Amino acid sequence: MDTSISLRAVGAEAEQAVNESFSRINELDALASSQRPDSDVAKINAAAGKHYVQVDPAVYEMISFARDYSEKSSGEWDITVGVMTNLWQIGTDSQHVPSRAEIDQALQLVNYRDILLRPEDHSVMLAREGMAIDLGGVAKGYAVDEIRKIYEQHHIESGLINMGASSMYAIGKTSKGKAWNIGMKHPRSDTDGNYLGIVAIEDQNLSTSGDYERYFIQDGVRYHHIFDPRTGYPADSGVMSDSIVVDSSVPHGGMLSDILTTVVFVLGPEKGLELVRTMPGVECEITAADGSVYMTDGFKKQFSELNGDFRMAP
CATH class of the missing domain: 1.10.3980.10 (ApbE-like superfamily)
Structure with a gap:
């Protein structure tokens, strides 16, 4: 999966659930x-x-x-x-x-x-020789969905599935009876604890994509790994990062949240928000290249502590 993975589970069968989950991740990889x-x-x-x-x-x-x-x-x-x-x-x-x-x-x-x-x-x-598929934008989300099934089989009611922070799922509440507070990556800082902000999730998927994950800079231009299928170049939509929250009631929430982070990144802030607002059970945050932060109303309710490097879009 090309990422660090952290699995947490609370319950009588927690160890079995985690062990089975790692075995399934290895199979999928x-x-x-x-x-x-x-x-x-x-x-x-x-x-x-x-x-x-x-x-x-x-x-x-x-x-x-x-x-x-x-x-x-x-x-x-x-x-x-x-x-x-x-x-x-x-x-x-x-x-x-x-x-x-x-x-x-x-x-x-x-x-x-x-x-x-x-x-x-x-x-x-x-259909044509030379074609190639890449499941990098969906495999981690699929793995999250699979781990959710394993956790359910082992009656896990509290836990956190973390596929390298880009694909996550929070089961229930923490041991303190609160939602899981997730620090969202600052797209231009690697300093520990320097987050874009905090999002609280409970029985929800969270996926994030950004131009900081894999990239290089040449002649002052940042070339990242999120391609626009229409141009053949890294997407140039005025987005640095975006996050998608999908409710547990939505089928294939892990895969959907992974896919939507890419789609929204390619679409840009205005069109991205317009798309997400048509989808029940889905919320969105978009960090624009100029430091403006866009959110759906539902995401705003779960978000706090916006970093001073950024500002809420009007």
């Missing part, structure tokens, strides 16, 4: 990582334009959900940007700004409609 040559994702990418690949039901569910959401978001979200991830290599020793011609060529291979699904045997095919 082996299946969904594009960096492992034996993973289902790597096999799909290698067979692009050639043949279907039968995959684990978990991988099929991630891809199917992601494809459906690509349709709903009119392509603002598209897991076939894997070809861009491979081209730019952001976060590796080979990271660089590709030529315009390379980007234009790669863009021809970005199209969620070319993800072919065969539900009867959980098989997937990419």
